[in-house]
Amino acid sequence: MPEPLIFDLSSPGRKGVSMPDSDVPHTELPQEFVREILPLPEVSEIDVVRHFVRLSQLNYSIDTGFYPLGSCTMKYNPKVNEDAARLAGFAFSHPLQDQELSQGNLALMYEVQEWLKEIGGFSGVSLQPAAGAHGELTGLLIIAAYHRDRGDHKRKVILVPDSAHGTNPASAIMAGLQLIELPSDDRGNIDLDKLREICDETIAGVMLTNPNTLGLFEEHVQEVAKQVHECGGLIYGDGANMNPLLGIVRPGDLGFDVLHYNLHKTFSTPHGGGGPGSGPVGVLEHLVDFLPGPVVDVVDPGDEQLPPLFGLVTPEKSIGRVKAFHGHYGMIVRAYTYMRMLGKSGMRAVADHAVLSANYLRVKLGDTYHIPFDRICMHEFVAEGRWSDAKDIHALDISKRLMDFGFHPPTNYFPLIVHEALMIEPTETESIETLDAFVEAMLKIAEEAKSNPELLRTAPHTTPFGRLDEVKAARELVLCCRPEVIQKA
Numbered sequence: 001m002p003e004p005l006i007f008d009l010s011s012p013g014r015k016g017v018s019m020p021d022s023d024v025p026h027t028e029l030p031q032e033f034v035r036e037i038l039p040l041p042e043v044s045e046i047d048v049v050r051h052f053v054r055l056s057q058l059n060y061s062i063d064t065g066f067y068p069l070g071s072c073t074m075k076y077n078p079k080v081n082e083d084a085a086r087l088a089g090f091a092f093s094h095p096l097q098d099q100e101l102s103q104g105n106l107a108l109m110y111e112v113q114e115w116l117k118e119i120g121g122f123s124g125v126s127l128q129p130a131a132g133a134h135g136e137l138t139g140l141l142i143i144a145a146y147h148r149d150r151g152d153h154k155r156k157v158i159l160v161p162d163s164a165h166g167t168n169p170a171s172a173i174m175a176g177l178q179l180i181e182l183p184s185d186d187r188g189n190i191d192l193d194k195l196r197e198i199c200d201e202t203i204a205g206v207m208l209t210n211p212n213t214l215g216l217f218e219e220h221v222q223e224v225a226k227q228v229h230e231c232g233g234l235i236y237g238d239g240a241n242m243n244p245l246l247g248i249v250r251p252g253d254l255g256f257d258v259l260h261y262n263l264h265k266t267f268s269t270p271h272g273g274g275g276p277g278s279g280p281v282g283v284l285e286h287l288v289d290f291l292p293g294p295v296v297d298v299v300d301p302g303d304e305q306l307p308p309l310f311g312l313v314t315p316e317k318s319i320g321r322v323k324a325f326h327g328h329y330g331m332i333v334r335a336y337t338y339m340r341m342l343g344k345s346g347m348r349a350v351a352d353h354a355v356l357s358a359n360y361l362r363v364k365l366g367d368t369y370h371i372p373f374d375r376i377c378m379h380e381f382v383a384e385g386r387w388s389d390a391k392d393i394h395a396l397d398i399s400k401r402l403m404d405f406g407f408h409p410p411t412n413y414f415p416l417i418v419h420e421a422l423m424i425e426p427t428e429t430e431s432i433e434t435l436d437a438f439v440e441a442m443l444k445i446a447e448e449a450k451s452n453p454e455l456l457r458t459a460p461h462t463t464p465f466g467r468l469d470e471v472k473a474a475r476e477l478v479l480c481c482r483p484e485v486i487q488k489a
């Protein structure tokens with residue numbers, strides 16, 4: 001039965017608040033401010049509470065179930081991060097406050113910058129970018145500024161592998177660069193011969209995702225870096241998915257000149273509801289001067305009596321600001337807390353378990369689902385959601401049916417180079433019992449695909465709403481729960 005809308009509960013004159021008697025003289029509002037028709041429901045307080053609590057329970061979330069949405073790293077977000085972000089000294093400080101009064105806040109930013117430098121093998125970090133894609137744009141603007149500064153004006157082309165995240169080509173175009181797509185070979189690596197052919201004095205750089213969106217470690221990463229550097233280009237790293245590398249390998253050591261992190265994936269700040277995110281960029285020495293500013297630095301090292309003094313510094317050839325104030329500060333506090341809680345050995349354990357969980361699922365599902373690039377994976381892997389003996393079944397049907405088993409579907413139809421892609425990322429925070437339950441559901445669905453395909457095609461059956469017409473929903477957006485009421489008003 002459909003849930004009642006709050007408007008259906010409306011009863012004329014019913015109120016959710018009781019106002020005290022007025023103790024000031026009564027005055028008429030100016031007529032131009034009074035609306036004749038204001039279609040708001042008239043309901044009691046408990047109606048409102050029940051309405052919103054009911055709505056919140058319709059959501060699927062990481063706090064309610066397994067969420068293997070590939071590339072998005074939907075890991076558990078420890079609640080202690082939230083406590084830290086709500087501490088009054090963080091939550092109520094103002095970015096225009098004097099720097100002397102913000103020393104604790106600046107110290108925290110400085111430490112996060114230092115740790116991200118250490119984790120990635122970089123010489124400088126800016127915390128400004130608001131999300132991963134914003135970090136990409138920032139990194140590309142840094143690369144462009146570097147070439148411009150050297151008078152190297154011909155470098156306008158950026159190479160992007162066909163397995164890249166969709167944001168990569170979009171960021172390249174936003175940065176004013178021309179795009180050339182690099183094909184992948186049959187092991188899911190960049191095709192080196194093709195790269196050799198294309199590389200010339202017009203190349204600004206390459207955008208490399210490692211591990212790539214197939215969840216595979218780019219086996220020729222150092223060779224790609226060498227070739228691109230030899231022809232004068234720089235290496236941009238999409239580090240959105242750093243969880244399988246933490247404490248094992250540093251992108252800066254592999255030849256990446258600039259890389260963005262996703263604090264809201266790797267460092268457990270919440271995401272999935274549209275933000276806010278945080279996409280800091282790290283750079284090697286030759287790009288430090290171009291970082292967006294200001295960044296936090298030690299402006300006076302202090303002595304035995306006095307602690308160091310932190311201040312805001314704008315790098316010499318900075319590309320300028322990419323975000324108001326200091327980025328999404330609350331996200332930086334959450335990431336700080338997460339890193340402090342884990343420490344070095346904990347970070348390494350994140351990587352070990354993220355990789356182990358993904359490989360566990362890959363092997364358990366590998367006999368039933370075709371995995372086109374089947375080698376040891378990093379934090380995720382991509383399976384095909386199709387079988388030759390169940391012709392009418394698509395990846396989408398499998399995903400919808402998974403919802404009946406209480407699981408969030410994996411990422412569908414991405415990366416584009418795999419047919420009917422199901423991109424599965426379990427993350428390091430799931431127990432073996434959860435992984436086993438997921439395997440069991442996936443195997444059951446594979447069986448149903450052959451014995452009862454209609455069950456899949458009409459799924460989901462147990463959710464508040466069944467199969468929606470996604471194309472119609474996207475084309476004819478209705479953002480109001482009572483469009484006819486608003487239209488009348």
Ligand SMILES: *Cc1c(COP(=O)(O)O)cnc(C)c1O
Nearest residue numbers: 071131132133165167238240277
């Ligand atoms: C998530 C992701 C991005 C984009 O990050 P946003 O914060 O969503 O902008 C870019 N690249 C890869 C590989 C990703 O997984």
